[in-house]
Amino acid sequence: MVGGNPKSESHGRVAPAERSGLPRHVFSRAPRGFSFLALLIPLSLTLAHCGQSPAPASLAANVQGSGDTFDDRFPRPQFKDRFPTAAESFQQRPANTADAQNRRTVQTQSYRVASLAPVVPYQRPQHEGQTALIGLKSSAFPYYGNNPRTDAPFLNVSNGERRGHRSYSGRVFWQDETFNDNRVLMHVPQHFDVNKPGVIVVFFHGNGATLERDVRDRQRVPQQISESGANAVLLAPQLAVDAADSSAGKFWQPGALKRFINESADHLAQLYGDPNAAKTFANMPIVIIGYSGGFVPTAYSLDVGGVGNRIRGVVLLDAVYGELDKFASWVANNRSGFFVSAYTHYTQPRDRELMQMIRDKGIAVSDDMDGPLRPGSVVFLKTPDGVTHRDYVTHAWTDRPVRDVLAKMSLTPSLTRFASSSSETSSR
Numbered sequence: 315m316v317g318g319n320p321k322s323e324s325h326g327r328v329a330p331a332e333r334s335g336l337p338r339h340v341f342s343r344a345p346r347g348f349s350f351l352a353l354l355i356p357l358s359l360t361l362a363h364c365g366q367s368p369a370p371a372s373l374a375a376n377v378q379g380s381g382d383t384f385d386d387r388f389p390r391p392q393f394k395d396r397f398p399t400a401a402e403s404f405q406q407r408p409a410n411t412a413d414a415q416n417r418r419t420v421q422t423q424s425y426r427v428a429s430l431a432p433v434v435p436y437q438r439p440q441h442e443g444q445t446a447l448i449g450l451k452s453s454a455f456p457y458y459g460n461n462p463r464t465d466a467p468f469l470n471v472s473n474g475e476r477r478g479h480r481s482y483s484g485r486v487f488w489q490d491e492t493f494n495d496n497r498v499l500m501h502v503p504q505h506f507d508v509n510k511p512g513v514i515v516v517f518f519h520g521n522g523a524t525l526e527r528d529v530r531d532r533q534r535v536p537q538q539i540s541e542s543g544a545n546a547v548l549l550a551p552q553l554a555v556d557a558a559d560s561s562a563g564k565f566w567q568p569g570a571l572k573r574f575i576n577e578s579a580d581h582l583a584q585l586y587g588d589p590n591a592a593k594t595f596a597n598m599p600i601v602i603i604g605y606s607g608g609f610v611p612t613a614y615s616l617d618v619g620g621v622g623n624r625i626r627g628v629v630l631l632d633a634v635y636g637e638l639d640k641f642a643s644w645v646a647n648n649r650s651g652f653f654v655s656a657y658t659h660y661t662q663p664r665d666r667e668l669m670q671m672i673r674d675k676g677i678a679v680s681d682d683m684d685g686p687l688r689p690g691s692v693v694f695l696k697t698p699d700g701v702t703h704r705d706y707v708t709h710a711w712t713d714r715p716v717r718d719v720l721a722k723m724s725l726t727p728s729l730t731r732f733a734s735s736s737s738e739t740s741s742r
Contacts, residue, residue, distance in 0.1 A: 443504035444585040445536050447525060452573040453496040453551045454563030454611065456489060462566050462614075469493075481559050492557045498578065499525040500585060501536035501548035508591040512545035513599045513626050514575065514582075515720070516615070520606025520633075521558045525550060533605075533707035535716060542720035546601070547586075549578050553611065560607035560635075562614050571619030575600065599626040601723070603716060604633045605707055613637035616644040627652040627687070629719050632697075632706045634664040642671040649690045654683070654719060656695040656710050658703055669694050683711060683718070686725035 461468045471478040471486050478488040487493065499517075506512065519529050529535050529550050539548050551574070554561055564570050579596035583589050600621060604612030609630065616625065617640045625648065634641070634655055645653050657665040669679055672692060680693045687693075695711045702709075712718050 443502065443506075443540060445499070445501045445530070446581075446585060447497045447499055448581050449496045450498050450551075450574070450577050450581075451496070452564060452570065452577045453498055454553050454561075454565055455493040455496060457493060457561075457563035457566075459564075459567060461561070468561065468563075479559070479561065481561075483558065485558070487554065487557050487559055492555050492559065493561070493563065495552040495555050497525060497552050499529055499536070499548065499550040499552075500578065500581060501539060502582060502585045503540040503547070505540070505543070506545055506547060506586065508586060508588065508594050510545050512547070513601050513723075514578075514595070515539060515546050515548050515716075516571070516574075516600060516602045517548060517550040517716075518602070518604045518608030518611045519550065519553060520608055521554070521560060522556055523553075524556055525552050534714070535707065538714045538717040539720060541714070542717040542724070544720035544724045546720055547582055547595070549574070549582075551611075553608070558607075560610045562611035565611040565614050565619075568618040569620035571600075571615040572621050575621065597624075599624050601625070601627045601629070601720075603629040603631065603719075605631040606633055606703065607635070609633040609635055609637060613640040616640055623648060623650070625651060627719075627723065628654070629716075630655040630657075631710060631715065632656065632658050632661050632703055634661050634668055636664070638664065638668045638671060641668055642675065645672050645677060645692060646675045649677075652687045652689070652691040652693070652723070654687075654691075654693045654695070656697055656706075656715065658697055658701055658706070659699070660703055662696065665694055665696075683722065685722070687719070687722045 457468055459468060460466060469477040469479055469489060471480050476488060476490065478486045479493065480486050517529065517535055519525070519533075523529060535550060536548055539546055551565075553559075553563065565574075575598075576596050579592045580589075582595045583592040586595075602612050602615060602625060612628065612630070612633070613636075615621075616628065619625075625644075628641075628644065628651070630641075634657060641653075641655075655665055655668070673679055677690075677692055680691065681695065683693055683695060697706075697711050707716065708714060
């Protein structure tokens with residue numbers, strides 16, 4: 315202790331000679347270093363006798379004496395020792411162990427080590443195709459307004475608190491079973507680029523259909539849009555659920571198609587992965603495809619939909635059962651868009667009537683789809699015998715006709731330029 319009493323520092327301590335058992339004079343005469351060695355030797359012998367590990371000092375001396383380095387004896391762990399390869403990955407048991415089969419199943423999950431190097435500049439991950447069913451207030455149903463054909467309430471039948479609609483065939487369809495689904499099938503293909511001119515395909519399905527079973531899985535409409543290569547997305551609202559009814563619901567009302575597109579825009583942007591794209595979707599040109607009983611919402615969307623010249627084209631798939639005046643009027647007033655109607659012998663009389671109405675307006679009509687669709691194209695296609703109405707969305711004049719129309723539309727640069735200018739004009 316600095317500045318203290320030397321005697322007080324040794325108070326209560328045992329002298330080195332007493333601790334070692336050697337005569338005191340050995341320590342009194344020996345040099346200081348020798349005293350230290352004399353103390354260390356019996357201590358080392360005692361430790362060795364007890365079977366203890368060498369002291370750190372002796373371990374370091376052994377390492378230096380052998381010529382090895384510390385890293386030679388204790389190598390640093392390598393990267394492969396800390397992170398297993400894919401073949402060495404940990405085995406994980408499945409979360410669901412409800413039955414013995416699952417309990418015996420072992421799944422292997424590989425782990426990937428993220429790079430610590432910064433990525434500059436940041437690039438948005440590659441977009442993946444997305445398909446979803448989303449409920450919208452502006453979808454076709456439920457609908458509480460009037461039927462414009464009769465100006466009578468659409469829900470014209472009641473049973474206690476239950477309300478329903480009596481169709482032209484006399485059959486009653488109840489609201490809680492047939493007209494209660496407001497979902498929309500949305501699809502954004504993997505290749506879609508919001509920064510390029512594109513279109514929204516609005517698909518109105520036929521009678522006796524559901525979005526999952528028929529539009530998505532059986533008719534493969536989302537898949538056809540992806541396979542076409544066109545820069546297009548899909549909106550397919552649920553109409554009457556699995557029923558022989560062609561009611562348009564909210565699409566009967568003025569401005570309904572515009573409200574439908576505007577509400578869908580935010581959801582399409584989310585599926586695409588860029589919320590800032592909502593404005594682009596809201597102003598994008600439109601192609602309407604109506605199959606079978608979907609002719610009613612198609613006709614009213616053309617007549618009172620409220621989107622003006624944004625409708626890029628119309629495709630009717632064995633769907634001319636009525637509303638001929640609305641179709642003919644749209645063709646006459648929209649010479650920059652295309653019109654295609656393909657038909658079987660079921661709808662042939664009405665298609666021929668509509669064809670003549672258009673010709674009477676001085677508009678040329680074609681009967682083939684051999685080349686690209688051009689601005690103002692009007693095409694009527696009679697499909698051969700053996701083509702069935704039920705399979706028309708997947709097999710008409712060609713396999714997957716939706717894909718064929720969109721692919722031929724994309725081959726015409728002037729149509730692409732129109733789509734771009736139409737979108738810009740509508741956004742002003």
